[in-house]
Amino acid sequence: MGSMPRIRLMDHDVIVVGAGPVGARLATVLAERGVDVLLMEEHASIGRPFQCAGLVNPWSMQQVGLNDTVLQDIDGATIHGPHEASVSVGVPGEVRTSAVCRNRFDEGVVHQALNAGAKLRLSTLATGLLPIEGEGWRVNYRHESSTGTATCRLVVGADGAHSRVRHWLRCGRPKEMMIGNQVEVTGFDTEERWLEMFTGMAIAPGFFAWAIPTGFGTHRVGLWSAPERLDEASPEALLHALMHTSRHAPRFANCQVVARYCGPIPGGMVRRPVRERAMLFGDAAGLAKPTTGGGIGPGFKQVSLVADALANAIHADRLSEKALKKISRPWDDLRRHQTRARALRNLFLTESDDDTLERHVAIFAQPDVTAMINRLGDIEHPVPLGIEMLRKVPSFRPLALKAGWAMLTA
Structure with a gap:
């Protein structure tokens, strides 16, 4: 009788680099299916730094049930043209999206992963990958002043727009990389449950700015654009102009800035989101929506499309690039x-x-x-x-x- 192939004992089945909402959601669904998962997060706390508009659509909220993190449900939007035209779209009482407290939302998704059996290491920066031929990966990391190594059968990059894992695996780059700048303000007056969008080359070249109600009299005001469209301007300068010199400036006259955020927005799935015993999810895979820049919805969808098949493949240790390409075939619709x-x-x-x-x-x-x-x-x-x-x-x-x-x- 032939002997079964020997499988090396690993520290974990899966190491997910990045404990944002998409990485944590993946850890949850895999741990629920009996997979040993480690979440490796470089920052000392979950939900920081906060770098997006913080909108979660109803389907994504249903996946995690974190309704207590909602600051303001949003039914529609008022779109302002560059000159005088404007239009309000949406139906009062029909929630299209929700502004959440990202700190509490991200913590909630991570807690679900931990409750399902996943493990978490904070303040742990992945510093490199070394393949264990045909069997998995060594993930080198730095934790505070010490260094270490953990092994796994499958490594997942969920480490954001400037993913180190994506770079190490040579998966390609997102089709486009936008940059955004945002402030949280008090003193902006708008219709309840309605966000606003501002367009024009002097405001957000090729894209738009926004004012999103976040409850308790606060709004997130920001914009995004592509670097090649900014000429010598910066997102910070454009946002300042929106609030102080544009035709909309009088509406911001009473605003007080209470927080500032900035960050990249990757759009367009990378050429190779799967490699041998490796996968990319969320912003690392370039999955932000090209129409709004949101990444939580597409990332959660990406997870849901492969959860069962991926867990089965991990248990069977069938994690070749060919096998993972077959598992990830439903992502083709996301890409299209x-x-x-x-x-x-x-x-x-x-x-x-x-x-x-x-x-x-x-x-x-x-x-x-x-x-x-x-x-x-x-x-x-x-x-x-x-x-x-x-x-x-x-x-x-x-x-x-x-x-x-x-x-x-x-």
């Missing part, structure tokens, strides 16, 4: 949707000058178009709405051929 959403964003927003943007917002404000947006609009799935507007709104029909070509070539 992301690519099409970026093409439509470029068409309606990024590649439009101020006069064109103003016309677009004015068209959105037409009652039949607003009704279409309210009926089909979905923060997570903007492509059906974009296609429907190109098909049925006469003013957008000249864009249809360009859109079709952009989506085909994308």
Whole structure:
């Protein structure tokens, strides 16, 4: 009789580098399925530094049930054109997204992972990977003033936009990398449960700025753009101009800044999100939404698509690159949707000058178009709405051929 192949004893089945919400969610679903998971987090606490707008869509919130972290439910948005046009979309009482306390939300997801049996090491920076041929990885790390090594069958990079794991594995880079700047303020007055978006080349070239209500009289005010569109400006300077010299400045006159945040926003899944006994998740994989920059929803979806198959493969120790590519095949739909959403964003927003943007917002404000947006609009799935507007709104029909070509070539 043939003998079973010897499997090296490892410290852990899986090491997840990065204990943000996506890494912690992956650790939870794997630990619930009997996998030995270690979360390795470089910072001394969970949820810091906070670098995003902190919006969580209803589906993602259902996955974790952390409704007590919600600061403000949001039903819709008011979009301001570069000049005078504006439009409000959404239905009062129908929650489209929620602003959460990211510190409490992230801690909540990590606690779920720990309750499921995962382990956590804080203040632990992964410093390198060494392959154990055909069997796993040695993850070198630095913890405070000491160094060490932990071994695993599968290593996961969930370590953010500038992922070290992605770099070490040579997985490629996200299709685009935006940068954002945000402040938390008191004294901004807006409609309850409604966020606001501000467009224009002088505000956020090719993208938009936002004011998100976060309860208790506070708002997160920020913007994002691509570095190549900023010329010599900086996100900080553009945000200052929005609040002090733009046509919207009077609305910010009574604002007091109570916190500041900044960070990168990766868009476009990397070329190789799986390698031999290795995978990338969330921002490390380039999964931020090209239309809003949000990463929690796509990251949670990425986890849900592979949870069962991945846990089974870990237990069977079938973790070759070929096997992981098969497991991650459902991610192809995420990649396609992301690519099409970026093409439509470029068409309606990024590649439009101020006069064109103003016309677009004015068209959105037409009652039949607003009704279409309210009926089909979905923060997570903007492509059906974009296609429907190109098909049925006469003013957008000249864009249809360009859109079709952009989506085909994308």
